[in-house]
Amino acid sequence: MISRTKAAYAYIVARTKVMKSRLLKAEDFRKxxxxxxxxIMRFLEETEYKKEIDEMAYKYSGPKLLxxxxxxxxxxxxxxxxxxxxxxxxxxxxxxxxxxxxxxLINIIRGKNANLPAEMIxxxxxxxxxxxxxxxxSMLSKEIGEIAKELxxxxxxxxxxxxGSAPMSVVEDELWKSYxxxxxxxxxxxxxxxxxxxxxxxxxxxxxxxxxxxxxxxxDTVEEIIARVIPGGYELTEDEARKLATxxxxxxxxxLEGFWFWKVTSVQDLSRLEIELDKNWIEAIAKRAGKxxxxxxxxxxxxxxxxxxxxxxxxxxxxxYHNIPNEEIEKEMVIL
Amino acid sequence: xxxxxxxxxxxxxxxxRIRMAVRGHSxxxxxxxxxxxxxxxxxxxAKVAIxxxxxxxxxxxxxxxxxxxxxGFPALRSIALxxxxxxxxxxxxxxxxxxxxxxxxxxxxxxRRAIEKPYGIxxxxxxxxxxxxxxxxxxxxxxxxxxxxxxIRKLLEEIERTKRRVxxxxxxxxxxxxxxxxxxTFKLEEMDRENIIRLKKLKMKKAKR
Numbered sequence: 001m002i003s004r005t006k007a008a009y010a011y012i013v014a015r016t017k018v019m020k021s022r023l024l025k026a027e028d029f030r031k032x033x034x035x036x037x038x039x040i041m042r043f044l045e046e047t048e049y050k051k052e053i054d055e056m057a058y059k060y061s062g063p064k065l066l067x068x069x070x071x072x073x074x075x076x077x078x079x080x081x082x083x084x085x086x087x088x089x090x091x092x093x094x095x096x097x098x099x100x101x102x103x104x105l106i107n108i109i110r111g112k113n114a115n116l117p118a119e120m121i122x123x124x125x126x127x128x129x130x131x132x133x134x135x136x137x138s139m140l141s142k143e144i145g146e147i148a149k150e151l152x153x154x155x156x157x158x159x160x161x162x163x164g165s166a167p168m169s170v171v172e173d174e175l176w177k178s179y180x181x182x183x184x185x186x187x188x189x190x191x192x193x194x195x196x197x198x199x200x201x202x203x204x205x206x207x208x209x210x211x212x213x214x215x216x217x218x219x220d221t222v223e224e225i226i227a228r229v230i231p232g233g234y235e236l237t238e239d240e241a242r243k244l245a246t247x248x249x250x251x252x253x254x255x256l257e258g259f260w261f262w263k264v265t266s267v268q269d270l271s272r273l274e275i276e277l278d279k280n281w282i283e284a285i286a287k288r289a290g291k292x293x294x295x296x297x298x299x300x301x302x303x304x305x306x307x308x309x310x311x312x313x314x315x316x317x318x319x320x321y322h323n324i325p326n327e328e329i330e331k332e333m334v335i336l
Numbered sequence: 337x338x339x340x341x342x343x344x345x346x347x348x349x350x351x352x353r354i355r356m357a358v359r360g361h362s363x364x365x366x367x368x369x370x371x372x373x374x375x376x377x378x379x380x381x382a383k384v385a386i387x388x389x390x391x392x393x394x395x396x397x398x399x400x401x402x403x404x405x406x407x408g409f410p411a412l413r414s415i416a417l418x419x420x421x422x423x424x425x426x427x428x429x430x431x432x433x434x435x436x437x438x439x440x441x442x443x444x445x446x447x448r449r450a451i452e453k454p455y456g457i458x459x460x461x462x463x464x465x466x467x468x469x470x471x472x473x474x475x476x477x478x479x480x481x482x483x484x485x486x487x488i489r490k491l492l493e494e495i496e497r498t499k500r501r502v503x504x505x506x507x508x509x510x511x512x513x514x515x516x517x518x519x520x521t522f523k524l525e526e527m528d529r530e531n532i533i534r535l536k537k538l539k540m541k542k543a544k545r
Contacts, residue, residue: 063404063409064409067404067408067409067410068409068410070408071408071410102459103459106414106456106459107410107414107417110414110415110417110455111414111417113417114417116417120413121417123410123413124410124411124413124414167454168454168455168456169451169452169453169454169455169456169457170456171456172455172456172458172459173456173457173458173459175456176456176458176459177458207458210461210462211457211458214450214457214462214465215450215451215457218449218450218451219449220449220450220451224451228451228457228458230458270462271402271406271461271462271463271466274461274462311406311408314405314406314408315405315406317405318401318404318405319405322401324401324405329405332402332405332406
């Protein structure tokens, strides 16, 4: 007899499989690359993005319309995944999607600091996390201090308590660290927690290596780099990160050989390197999702792939609208 | 001319003024030439600075476009919210080029390291850094162009003013004074001749008696 947890995963994975089959394939992107911006929009109007494009068309046009429609669709997809899941899977997915809350909090604080109207800040929000749109709207009407007070006792309170005493960049990074700390501490059954934690740790590795290389390229000190590293990586632990931070950029690229995310042959520039790392990460996720088909991994893989699709479409839209050559656009895209 | 007293004293004074005007004229001419030379040098500098500014602008636009394409317009707008409260800081000092007071803009480095930027490292990509850095460099080059442009404008005003003075001395003041000198000289000679004739007539009258 199939256990209740397995049955839950079988259902959710089946739902995400259907959603995954609707994702654009590599050949679709190659086809889109040869289209003009208007043709791309027409193509997308025949896909699941139609509703969002129509909804936003009264307010925006050109690549901004595409951008907001993509953001809106991404939020809708996240909400849908969360709503179709149940049991342990819902807990894990819900926690993973709290990243949208971090994003929204950061945007609200930035907007409040710049004294921007609430409508302008609201346009940058993705209401797909724990906070509903109504909660986010109520935050928009409050002062930063009031928001911090309201969130006392949550995972964000420690980071938010630094507002005013630390630079905003530190507060933002602390919010992300709090998110990862909370996500890593989520406990369901043993196997599920292990698989989920492994996935999150891999993501932490990826974010950490990007941070280390980015700061190292600018010549930042070891302490400055370590302060921005998220604790709890899979292979890139804090000790490893410290070791790498003491090396020169060239030494780091050599020392990274053997790490799961490092299949890079040459380091030309950091943005290309980030794309390479993302590709390696997606491949690693796919491998693990294939290994554990009845787990939360296929769902998380879909969330990542959806994000990549949205990113690719955005790059295509902006690139085509501004007549960037196809080769340049393709270089910026993560096509697998 | 009628107001001038044709006396020797006036002639001496006038000659002294002419000498001074001629010396002033040649000095002003030298100043004008010096300013023009300085202006030409600055023009070359301005060309380079403007060229650099245009290049930086195009680069910044391209980087912004790529950042917008990769990270999305809402994300970029959100990051811009955290950056827009930081105006570029600079101090304006003064220096003198041939008596022309021009500004020297002491730019405090606008470009900052990623860690000093007002947004988190973990919520942004390297493309955002590249776009922000490109715009910080653009602000630097705009300030450089502003300094050179203001200097050029001040120099041009001074060249124009000096040119007007040189022309006024060359074509109006000095010729008028020289004409006046000629007039006084002529008048004095005339008076001398009249005196001689008067004396001769007196002498003849005396001889007849």
